[in-house]
Each structure stands twice: as structure tokens, then as C-alpha cells.
Amino acid sequence: MTMMSEQITTKTDNNTEQSPSGFQLSQPSLAQINNHRFQIGDLCKIVEKYLSAEEISEIFSAYLLGAEAHQTQTRRSGEAYIFHPLAVAGILAELGMDKPSLVAALLHDVLEDTPLSKDELAKQFGEQVAELVDGLSKLRSRHFPNKTRARAASFYKLIHATIRDVRVIIIKLADRLHNIRTIQYMKPDSRRRIARETIDFYAPIALSLGMGRIAWELESLAFKALYPWRSQIIQHYFFQHNETQQAFHLQIEAKIQYQLEQLDIKAHIQPAAPRCYPIYQQAHHQHGQLAMRRQQLILEIVVSSVDECYRVLGVIHNLYKHRPGSFKDYIAVPRRNHYQSLHSKVIVSKKKHPQVLLEVRIRSQKMQHFADYGITSQDLYKLSSEELNKKTSTKNYPGQWFNDIKLLKTNVVDDMDFMEMFKIQLSPDEVYVFTPKGKTIELPRGATLVDFAYAIHSDIGNHLIAAKIDGINTPSLHTVLRNGQTVEIVIAKWSIPKPEWLNSAITARARSQIRRYLHRIDQKQAKHLGKRLLNKELKRYDTTIKTLTETQRLHLLQSTSVDSFNQLLVDIGLGKRLAYAVAHYLHEEEFAQENEPNLIPTDTKADTPLLIKGSEGMVVGLGLCCHPIPGDPVKGLITPGQGITVHRENCPQLAQQMQNSCPDLSWAEDIEGKFPVTIYLEMLNTPGGLAQSTLRLAQLGINIESIESNRQNHNITQVILKILVTDRQHLAQILRRLKKLKHIHKLCRKT
Structure with a gap:
């Protein structure tokens, strides 16, 4: 070639x-x-x-x-x-x-x-x-x-x-x-x-x-x-530094080459050129700081065999001080694209020269060829995805990539959603976590405990109930995993996947299995569950399904636009309808005059922005204690005759009133309008500090409903702002913009 x-x-x-x-x-x-x-x-x-x-x-x-x-x-x-x-x-x-x-x-x-x-x-x-x-x-x-x-x-x-x-x-x-x-x-x-x-x-x-x-x-x-300008600046910045340090870098290469020749190891050593885009991303997150990256040298060392790769690594670690935690063995555990290499970082010091962080990447000629040309290097492109799975034994090979995309394609029907999920699936970064028995599980960066459970086995994921990270109980299954953690999964036979898991699972395998389970719950089981849930709600009104008259059943079917009563029970069991909402239809006239002012029937006031799935025709209110907004995990606090109040999942009010039913709720997909939320700021007492903060909000088009300030001491002022946002993502964008102000000392959402 x-x-x-x-x-x-x-x-x-x-x-x-x-x-x-x-x-x-x-x-x-x-x-x-x-x-x-x-x-x-x-x-x-x-x-x-x-x-x-x-x-x-x-x-x-x-x-x-x-x-x-x-x-x-x-x-x-x-x-x-x-x-x-x-x-x-x-x-x-x-x-x-x-x-x-x-x-x-x-x-x-x-x-x-x-x-x-x-x-x-x-x-x-x-x-x-x-x-x-x-x-x-x-x-x-x-x-x-x-x-x-x-x-x-x-x-x-x-x-x-x-x-x-x-x-x-x-x-x-x-x-x-x-x-x-x-x-x-x-x-x-x-x-x-x-x-x-x-x-x-x-x-x-x-x-x-x-x-x-x-x-x-x-x-x-x-x-x-x-x-174009940023690219040019980064290239010039590193080129200028490389010219001044070229002699020192050549000395490092020559020293390594000499030591390898003494061991009769033939190696090709060359510096790896810096990649501008990753450097830009890192500098962007570190507010433009490039100096640390400029003191790094990357050497790629290509040898003949795997054995020589490890021998070269030993030579490097003998020559220079190893930086703890930097060694990565991608030969033993290849990356998802089957990239193989040994990566390690060492510290090189010399008089009259700044300290250099040297990263070495050691691989064989075969590994180098695959790193350059991938699937085209071994004629693997001539195989179908099924043949790839049969031919390649490791699931890190391209065949697994096709399987992940198949799962994604099967379970995402909207083209725009597919592009977004595909983008996540393409993340080049991965984390390596371990089971209690020491088995390595590779996951994309951002993966949660739910992704981990399904990566082990679908049955483990389907019955997930809790988890421990490094021996410590974890309060949320939505916890994002980090490199090197040991995860122990706790399961229960009665536990089943929950719809909200789809909000945190990012791998195609996990999302596919969750959707499959939710869609394939046995109709008989769903009917039985729906019957139990509806009976529980009807007892609030001193009635049961058995005592319902034909007129009442017909009224329910007409109100819910369902063909049969059995199908209505199945819908409740599958989570398509709230049992409370269905029971409410039987008593809507009786309690119509008793609704509190802050409870809004979702089908009668078109201007309300709050929409909860399955809440059609019922009285729904927004908790004034925790101010939930779209995107928050939420539960409902049910009060007979007064409707359901939506609270954030971690709202203290829910813990105080556990005697009432607190079902999990889901926000509707298309929500319009704005929602109040309270944010807490601690700012330095600088002239115009508060004005700068409110001006930044005004520039973002944010309405401020109320503002309270309290001077904590002569250095710090506490400010509580009540603003209107569209959803949780919108709030996150606002907080990110405010954090860029130099006088902001602390910033958070008030619970």
C-alpha cells in the first residue's frame, strides 16, 4: 500500500x-x-x-x-x-x-x-x-x-x-x-x-x-x-516553544535511543505533534491557560514486538521518575476501537531547563499500522457486522461498535434524538471500573451505575435496586462513575426498571434494555398492577372497582378515551396514566369547588406551563417549598379532594408527609412557559457587584421576580434571587454565565 x-x-x-x-x-x-x-x-x-x-x-x-x-x-x-x-x-x-x-x-x-x-x-x-x-x-x-x-x-x-x-x-x-x-x-x-x-x-x-x-x-x-485565529495562535505558540527547547528534546530522544540500543532493541522514536483542538478544549476549560501543556513532550516509540513494548517501558521508568497514576496499559485492555499501546508519563529535569513532563506511547509496528488505518488495515471492511462479531473475539473490536449503533437505532425513533444519542455514543473517552471480583468494565465517560449494571448483564440491570462504590453505599443510581472505582451492584427480584433511568443512562445497551423491558411488561401483570393501584386510589373515596356501576365505568372510558376497562387498567399498570387521575374523574364535580388557589387543572387553563404526563383532567399544583422546574426528578404529593402537588424528589416536605401517596411523575415532552426558581449568591463587597449580577441576568433576558440582600460581614454579601426559567438546562446556562463574574464567591440553587 x-x-x-x-x-x-x-x-x-x-x-x-x-x-x-x-x-x-x-x-x-x-x-x-x-x-x-x-x-x-x-x-x-x-x-x-x-x-x-x-x-x-x-x-x-x-x-x-x-x-x-x-x-x-x-x-x-x-x-x-x-x-x-x-x-x-x-x-x-x-x-x-x-x-x-x-x-x-x-x-x-x-x-x-x-x-x-x-x-x-x-x-x-x-x-x-x-x-x-x-x-x-x-x-x-x-x-x-x-x-x-x-x-x-x-x-x-x-x-x-x-x-x-x-x-x-x-x-x-x-x-x-x-x-x-x-x-x-x-x-x-x-x-x-x-x-x-x-x-x-x-x-x-x-x-x-x-x-x-x-x-x-x-x-x-x-x-x-x-x-482560524485560535488554531493559528495555538500552532504558533507550540512551534515557538519547540524551537527554543528543540536541543533539550533531542537530548532526551538520543538518551532513550542509546539505552535501547544497549539492549539490542531496534526502535523508531519520533515526537508526536500536538493536536490543536484537544489543546483548545483544555485551555477553554482552564480559562486560557496553555503553559502547562507547553511543558509536555510526547514521544511515540515503535518496536517490533509486544515483549519489546514492555521492555522499553522498563527502560523509560529506570531513566526518569514515573508520575504516579499515569500508566495505562492499552495492550492488555484495548480501547473500544481496538487501539493498543502503552502510555506512561515521567518527569525529566535538567539544570537551566524547565521541568518537562514526558509522555511516552509505546507500541509495536502492527499496533501502529492499526492505529493509523484501523478497520481498513486488515480488510475488515469487507465483512458484514455479523461476520465481524464472529471473526473478532474481543468486544472492543469494531463489531461491538456496530452492535451499539444497532441498539441505538432500534430504540430511538426520532432522527434528531438519534443524532444526539449517537454523538454521546461516539465519545472517545472511556472510564474503567471494576466488579468486586476484579473484572474490568469499560464504559463511555459520563456513564452511571445504571449503565454499569446493564454492562454486566441485562438481568442485573433489570433488577437493580442499589449500589456500593468502593464499599460505600451510594444514595443515587444516577451517580456518574470515575476511573478505577470498584462497584458492587445490589439487586432484588421484585425490582424492575424505572422510566426515569432513561434520563441518566447513556449507553445504547442500557437504554435499549430499559425500553425493551418497559415496553414488554406482560399485559396480565400490567393489568393486575393497574387494578391494585386504582383500587388503592378509589379507597380514598370509599369505593372499589367491584362496586363501580356500569354508568361510572362508561364515564371513565369516555373521560380517558379508552376502548375497554381492561385496557384502562393495563395503561395504569404500564405507567401511561396516573391511578389518582383516573379516580379523580369519578369525583371531579364533587371536588370542583374545593380546589386551592395554587392548584391548576391542567385541562382548563391553557396558559399554565406545567404539564405532567398522565395528569389530564386532574388538579395539579407546583410545590412552593422547592420550586420544581422541568428536568428535575419529581414526585407527586396527593391530597384527597385537593389534587396532586409536584415536588422535587429531594424535597424535605415529601419526607414529612409519607402517609400520602408519592408517585414518581414525568414531565411532558413539550412544555412552554417559565417557572420560578430561587438562587443563592455570596458575592464580594465590591462597588457595583450586585448591579453587575442583575445586568448579566438582564442581558440573558431573565426576569427577576424578587431580590433580597443581606450583608454577612464587611467582605461578603448574601443575595437571594427569584428568577423565571424555562427548564433545568436553562437554569444551568444561567448559573454558568453568572459564575464567570469575578466578584461571585458562591452560587447555587436554593432548596
Whole structure:
């Protein structure tokens, strides 16, 4: 296979700029050398090394058809459109992709942009090529209410096609790579959208498939397009530092090389170029501090065998002081994309030089090749997702990634929701936690105890009731896990999954199993549960299901729009309706005049923003003690004849009144309006401090209902603000903005 060029060159409208930081990113060596336009002859020159003459002839035929189909079209740069499919095919040829992939790359836009049909394509090049091209074709925007929905539907279609044939996404990555290389010709708004989409989706997808070289170039060029000045500043900052420290860095490399030669270990040592986007993210969270990252040196050491990897690690730890907690053995426990390497950090000190934190990444040649080319390095792309599972024994292999996406696709029906969950699933970071017996469980960062339980086994998750972390009881199953923790799961046969678990579970496996259980509860069991719950509520009114008259049953069915009484009981058992609300229908006239002023019937006042699932026709109030807002975990406090009051799950009032029923409630999906919430501030007594805080709220469009201030001492003032927000996410955004004010000492939501 022809190796990709190691040197990146990015073109602008008027000049050519070469990266000063020495990034070694993946690019087809023939596509952008000396502004050479990639031609069909260049493509044939690459593929003749591994394809037959007959296959090359078919590729040439596909080129002719593509050139004819796109003959009236040009790109924004002004060049003929056919040069884009040619460049995409060139990238794939550098990866050693097969003939159908190259043919599909040359024709990947013909169904979308030309009159050519899928049947015509199949007739000339076969069903396989036609399916690949169809999977790559976007859906037309006119069939959707807006372009965002159209893009979400097209992305869902792309992933659906990828599950059938992984070559679809590999071709799409090559397509996106060429588009991001020529993004300077796009309009500014399109440039930002494509760059953001690339960083959020396509670069992580490439990394999930182990295609590191393509992933890093996608990320680098997208970041440069999204934040050109920031990218330039970071590159210059590190390049300037590397020049001043180059001699010292070379001494470190030479010292390590000498020690390895003494042990007869042949190793290739090279510094890893800094990746601008992760550096920017870290600096952003640390308020612009880059100095710590600049004192780091990363060396990649490639040797012949796994045994030599561990021997090299021993040499490094003998030479320099190991930084505790920094060693990661990805050879023994590979990452989800099957990346394997030894990572460790050591501290290097020398007189007249600042202390350097040296990170070494040690891997074999085979591991290095897989880290660069991933699924394309072993012809795994030629296998279906089912064949991948059979061929690969470890669940960290790409086959498991397909399984996760299948589960996600099966259980998320809305295209927009699918994109959001897919984005979470692509998180490159993972945490490693342990069972009490020492088994390692790998989970994406942000995973909770619920995700952990389902990662062990679906039955464990389905009967989860509590958990211990490092031997300590954990109060909430929504606790986010951290690296190195030991988790013990407590189960009970009577425990079943709860709908609110879906709010904290992030893995496709957990969400799939929870939804499956909730949807497949036995109808008989649901009916029995519904009957018991309704009887409990009817007893408040001195009646039972058996004593209901036919007139009363008919009234219930008409009020709830349910066909049969049995179905009504099933709905209650499944949680689709609140038993209290159903019982309320029988007595709505009797208690209509007794409602308290702060209790609002949800079906009679259209202007109220509070909507609780299953509360239609009943009296629902907002707890004035804890001020719940949409997004909060909530329970209902039921008072016979007065309705149900919604409280936050941790509200002290619930604990004081446990004699009343306190069912779990769920917020409706589409809630409009604003809700009061109280926030507590401690601020330094600086001139204009309070005015700055209220001005910041005004800039955010926030209404302040009340404000109280109390001077605690001559340094600190306490302020209690009552503001209106739309939901919990909106409140979090407000608190984040307020925290940026320098005079704010403490800030929290008042319970």
C-alpha cells in the first residue's frame, strides 16, 4: 500500500500556508503535491499495485460515467465537479480499498445530483455498487419542514446503510475529508456548519473505526475552519516553544535511543505533534491557560514486538521518575476501537531547563499500522457486522461498535434524538471500573451505575435496586462513575426498571434494555398492577372497582378515551396514566369547588406551563417549598379532594408527609412557559457587584421576580434571587454565565 504523505499543506484563496507545527496528517500523496490536480491516470497508477486489469477497467468506466453525468456541474472553486469524486477515490485507493468502494466513490453523487437512477447504476455496475451509492445519497430537503430535520434524516439513513455495509461510512469519511480540505471555497455559514459537524460526528466516527490518521486530519482542518485565529495562535505558540527547547528534546530522544540500543532493541522514536483542538478544549476549560501543556513532550516509540513494548517501558521508568497514576496499559485492555499501546508519563529535569513532563506511547509496528488505518488495515471492511462479531473475539473490536449503533437505532425513533444519542455514543473517552471480583468494565465517560449494571448483564440491570462504590453505599443510581472505582451492584427480584433511568443512562445497551423491558411488561401483570393501584386510589373515596356501576365505568372510558376497562387498567399498570387521575374523574364535580388557589387543572387553563404526563383532567399544583422546574426528578404529593402537588424528589416536605401517596411523575415532552426558581449568591463587597449580577441576568433576558440582600460581614454579601426559567438546562446556562463574574464567591440553587 502506498503510504500517505506525512506533510500537511492547507490552501487559502491567495496563498499556500504550510503548518509550522510539524503536524503529520494523512493526505493522498498524489492529490495535493505542487498544486497537482488528481487525475484518473493518477488513480490507476495507485490501484494497479493491487487490483487486476479487469477491475481497473471497470473503475475507468465508472469515471467516464461520472464525468458524463456531472459534465454541466462545477464546484465552488470553479473546477469541474468530477475532480471531487476522483479525489475521494484517490483517498480510498491510498487506503487499499476494493473495487466496489472505488467505483462507488467515483459515482457517490450521481443519484443525488443527476438524473441517473439506482436501477441504471445496478444494471451497469451491480447491486452492490448501487446500494453503496444509495446509502451515501442525501434525502431531499423539500420533504422536511427544515434543513436541520433533513440533515438529521440523511444522517440516520447513512448510519442505517453503514450497518449493512461499513464501506458506506468509509467512503463518506473520504468524501468529508476532501470537502474539509477545500472548505475555504464555501460560504462562511456553510463552512462553520460543516466544520462543526465534522468535529462532532465524522472525526469521532473515524476514530471509532481506528482510522487515526483520517480522524486527526478531519479534526485539525475542521478546527482551523471553525476557529482560524485560535488554531493559528495555538500552532504558533507550540512551534515557538519547540524551537527554543528543540536541543533539550533531542537530548532526551538520543538518551532513550542509546539505552535501547544497549539492549539490542531496534526502535523508531519520533515526537508526536500536538493536536490543536484537544489543546483548545483544555485551555477553554482552564480559562486560557496553555503553559502547562507547553511543558509536555510526547514521544511515540515503535518496536517490533509486544515483549519489546514492555521492555522499553522498563527502560523509560529506570531513566526518569514515573508520575504516579499515569500508566495505562492499552495492550492488555484495548480501547473500544481496538487501539493498543502503552502510555506512561515521567518527569525529566535538567539544570537551566524547565521541568518537562514526558509522555511516552509505546507500541509495536502492527499496533501502529492499526492505529493509523484501523478497520481498513486488515480488510475488515469487507465483512458484514455479523461476520465481524464472529471473526473478532474481543468486544472492543469494531463489531461491538456496530452492535451499539444497532441498539441505538432500534430504540430511538426520532432522527434528531438519534443524532444526539449517537454523538454521546461516539465519545472517545472511556472510564474503567471494576466488579468486586476484579473484572474490568469499560464504559463511555459520563456513564452511571445504571449503565454499569446493564454492562454486566441485562438481568442485573433489570433488577437493580442499589449500589456500593468502593464499599460505600451510594444514595443515587444516577451517580456518574470515575476511573478505577470498584462497584458492587445490589439487586432484588421484585425490582424492575424505572422510566426515569432513561434520563441518566447513556449507553445504547442500557437504554435499549430499559425500553425493551418497559415496553414488554406482560399485559396480565400490567393489568393486575393497574387494578391494585386504582383500587388503592378509589379507597380514598370509599369505593372499589367491584362496586363501580356500569354508568361510572362508561364515564371513565369516555373521560380517558379508552376502548375497554381492561385496557384502562393495563395503561395504569404500564405507567401511561396516573391511578389518582383516573379516580379523580369519578369525583371531579364533587371536588370542583374545593380546589386551592395554587392548584391548576391542567385541562382548563391553557396558559399554565406545567404539564405532567398522565395528569389530564386532574388538579395539579407546583410545590412552593422547592420550586420544581422541568428536568428535575419529581414526585407527586396527593391530597384527597385537593389534587396532586409536584415536588422535587429531594424535597424535605415529601419526607414529612409519607402517609400520602408519592408517585414518581414525568414531565411532558413539550412544555412552554417559565417557572420560578430561587438562587443563592455570596458575592464580594465590591462597588457595583450586585448591579453587575442583575445586568448579566438582564442581558440573558431573565426576569427577576424578587431580590433580597443581606450583608454577612464587611467582605461578603448574601443575595437571594427569584428568577423565571424555562427548564433545568436553562437554569444551568444561567448559573454558568453568572459564575464567570469575578466578584461571585458562591452560587447555587436554593432548596
